[in-house]
Amino acid sequence: MKKKDNLHAFLTIGIFVLLGILLFNSFFVFSVGRSLNVKIDEAKELARPAELGLIQIESSCSDCFDIDSITNTLKESSDIKIIKEKLLPGNSKNAIKIINQYGIEKLPVIVLTGEIEKASIQNFKQVDDVLVFNGITPPYEDAATKKVMGKVSSIIISDNNCAVCTDLGLVLQNLKQSGVFVDKEEEFDFSGAKAKALIGNLDIEKLPALLLSDDIEAYPDIAQSMDQAGLKKQDYYIIESQAPYVEAESGKIRGTVDLILLDDSSCSECYDVEIHKSILARLGLAIGEEETIDTSSEQGKQLISQYNLESVPTIILTGDLEVYENLDNVWPQVGTVEDDGAYVFREITAMGQSIVYRDVDTGEIKGTTSATPTE
DSSP states (O other): OHHHHHHHHHHHHHHHHHHHHHHHHHHHHHHHHHHHHHHHHHHHHHHSOEEEEEEEEOOSOTTSOOHHHHHHHHHHOSSEEEEEEEEEOTTSHHHHHHHHHHTOOEESEEEEEESGGGOOOTTEEEETTEEEEOOOOSSEEETTTOOEEOEEEEEEEEOTTOTTSOOHHHHHHHHHHTTOEEEEEEEEETTSHHHHHHHHHTTOOEESEEEEEGGGGGSHHHHHHHHHTTOEETTEEEEEOOSSEEETTTOOEEOEEEEEEEEOTTOTTSOOTTHHHHHHHHTTOEEEEEEEEETTSHHHHHHHHHTTOOEESEEEEEESOTTOHHHHHHGGGTEEEOTTSOEEEOOGGGGOSOEEEEETTTOOEEEEOOSSOOO
């Protein structure tokens, strides 16, 4: 009897334990299933594209920023879904209301509404409950004044008689490639009436000269660099040619330089004196007449004696050298300026490479290694 009672008790306890396990498993499975469902729902929500409304406000300027390309890119994006779209003229009531409400400064523009918290789009900034496109580059229409900003006019005042002068048309081309919109281009020879008036009114001293209208101020980085260089005069930013240039007042060409390459044909190991030409080109020197003279010639011997040269090969520069500011900054490190105005290269070690040269006094051939060229 006692055994039966014990068995009955054991069975009762076992049933309760089993029920507990079943209940726990049911709860656990339910909890896990619920958790998985929540995570799946969250993942689906994250994966779902943001549903947005698109308002495109147009400008009256046909050459202005191409906002249609931005609209098309948004429509093709897999991260957002444009569920409604409006196209508003910039002068319409609805457009003006949106412009004022969100402090919009440039047209054309795109404003996105709806699930903006789900959207992370480059070149859009949040303003209150909308996203406003802020990647507009010139030219654009000023939303307040309706003036078109960034359509630059250019004038080149040239002197066709100066073959060695800088072609400022290349400077203008570089500005275009940097994103500057040049709407109108003109070029006048310095002898014409309009060119003379501009030269006088704007105190232009060097020709050629490139004049850019103050519309360039719509390009802040470029305008800032021009301001720092002191290029603004009245309503123009003026880029005057550096040497070689034409002196506007006298018509004289400044910066023409003659080059003597003093070589030593008896020294086959000596460095190639023509190396200097590429270095001088980097300094912007306009070489007029160029002559190669050998040290064994009467003229070569005369130059060695005249300038008390200690090593060859070398170079001698003559002509209108004083207008080259960069040269004056560098030359004291590599040579001398003689009483007759000639610039004589003397510091072989400034060549910045392993070179071979001849010592004039001893006739000995020497080799030198040095660092970066300073000439």
